[in-house]
Amino acid sequence: MPELPEVETVRRGLVPVMEGRIIARADVRRPDLRWPFPNGMAERLSGQRVAALRRRSKYILADLNSDETLIIHLGMSGRILISGECIGGFHHGHPAPEKHDHVIFDIDGGARVIFNDARRFGAMDLMPTDAVQIHWLLKDLGPEPLGNEFSESYLASVLGGRRVPMKAALLDQKVVAGLGNIYVCEALHRARISPRRQAGNLSSAQIARLVPTIRNVLQDAIYAGGSSLRDYRQTDGELGYFQHSFRVYDRAGQPCQTSDCKGIIKRIVQSGRSTYYCPRCQR
DNA sequence: ATGTGTTCCTGTCCGC
DNA sequence: TGCGGACAGGAACACA
Numbered sequence: 112m113p114e115l116p117e118v119e120t121v122r123r124g125l126v127p128v129m130e131g132r133i134i135a136r137a138d139v140r141r142p143d144l145r146w147p148f149p150n151g152m153a154e155r156l157s158g159q160r161v162a163a164l165r166r167r168s169k170y171i172l173a174d175l176n177s178d179e180t181l182i183i184h185l186g187m188s189g190r191i192l193i194s195g196e197c198i199g200g201f202h203h204g205h206p207a208p209e210k211h212d213h214v215i216f217d218i219d220g221g222a223r224v225i226f227n228d229a230r231r232f233g234a235m236d237l238m239p240t241d242a243v244q245i246h247w248l249l250k251d252l253g254p255e256p257l258g259n260e261f262s263e264s265y266l267a268s269v270l271g272g273r274r275v276p277m278k279a280a281l282l283d284q285k286v287v288a289g290l291g292n293i294y295v296c297e298a299l300h301r302a303r304i305s306p307r308r309q310a311g312n313l314s315s316a317q318i319a320r321l322v323p324t325i326r327n328v329l330q331d332a333i334y335a336g337g338s339s340l341r342d343y344r345q346t347d348g349e350l351g352y353f354q355h356s357f358r359v360y361d362r363a364g365q366p367c368q369t370s371d372c373k374g375i376i377k378r379i380v381q382s383g384r385s386t387y388y389c390p391r392c393q394r
Numbered sequence: 395a396t397g398t399g400t401t402c403c404t405g406t407c408c409g410c
Numbered sequence: 411t412g413c414g415g416a417c418a419g420g421a422a423c424a425c426a
Contacts, residue, residue: 113419145402145422169420187420188404211404230403232420248421275397284421291419340419341406360419382398385417 113185115169115256115289116332117343117351121191122166124346128193128222129161129173138215140208144228145186149237155179156216156237168252168288172243180240182248186232188342194223229342252288256325261287267318270310277313278306278381281325290325293338293360296387298325300359303369305393306386307379331356359387367392 113121137156139148149155159175166172173181185191195205205223208215214235216224226233238246253269254260269286280286281295290298299306302324304317313321337343337351340361345351354360358368363378367389374391 117419145420184420186403187418228403229405230418230420232403273396279397282421293419338419343419383400384420 113169113189113337113343114291114294115166116294116329116335116353117337118169118171118185118289119166119333120337120345120351121185122164122171124193125171125191125224126164128218128224128346129216130164131161132222133158133160133219134216135219136217138217139213140215141213144213144231144233144235145184146234146236148235152235152237156181167243167249168255168284169291170249174240178240179237180243182234182236182238182243182246183226184234184248186228186230186234188230189226189228189233190342190344191346192225192227192344192348193346194225195221224346251285253283253285254287256287256289256329261322261325263319263322266322267315270313270318273310275310276306276381277304277308277310278386280310282382282384287325289329292384293357294325294328294332296360297358298328300369300388300393301328303392303394305390306381306388308394359389362387 134156137153139153142148159177161173162176163174164171169184171183175181211227211229212225213228214226218224243249254265270280273280277299278295281290302317302321304321332338332353335351335353335356336345338353339350340354343351359376362376365376367374367376369389369392372389372392374389376387377390379386
């Protein structure tokens, strides 16, 4: 569900409400999401100041004054919404918790941050801040696609010799961290690379254009506030609008928009997930 | 080591 | 309007 652009949009929405502020109270309304919450999570969060809100791949990291970091993953259907901001001098009341509002933070000053996740594939955990990078969920993640480590030479070295289709290679969070089903499809189309192509068989020209293409798709999507299909919302409840810029995702049967390409977008299934691509211009 | 299929969970949509 | 099946933005895990 939420991929890197959606998670980054959520992080940016939380910054003005949480960064530098104190979590007055954490209300943990069930014992687990995908995994059990850490022992005493509510107590370990309540009263803590959020020193910084960072993102690693699809994880939001909230560094606390206790030198612990709250790790948040949205899974497939997770949302974070803010209510009760002080607008124009008036405090708006908080609505009653809704179905699937699993964790609620009341922030000093009156804002409320609500984690809602119908499918509960999301997760939260606490880890000492200086050890976050060795948390079992984060330790094997590949480089950030928008960072300097993600380069042409890096991609050539990790893809070399691999027989997986490119779709699976880019979905593999060890190769590059943060892409999901939508942005892999979109990036491969923009780079004119077939999702079925074996990773180890890419030409050097294809590898060379894949790096900036991935960065561009993600940056365009972040600028648009992410993509809203079903569940995803920005923290203020607004929809993202990058879905209007999809060239292939969920567009089976529609014409390819690559100039001079008269192809028709096709849907196939690769390792159990939908892939959309143009068989004509993606090689 | 690498690659593929199944699984977790709830909600929505589509055809009958 | 109800019912069954397919499908959904993730990714750990079990297995070939």
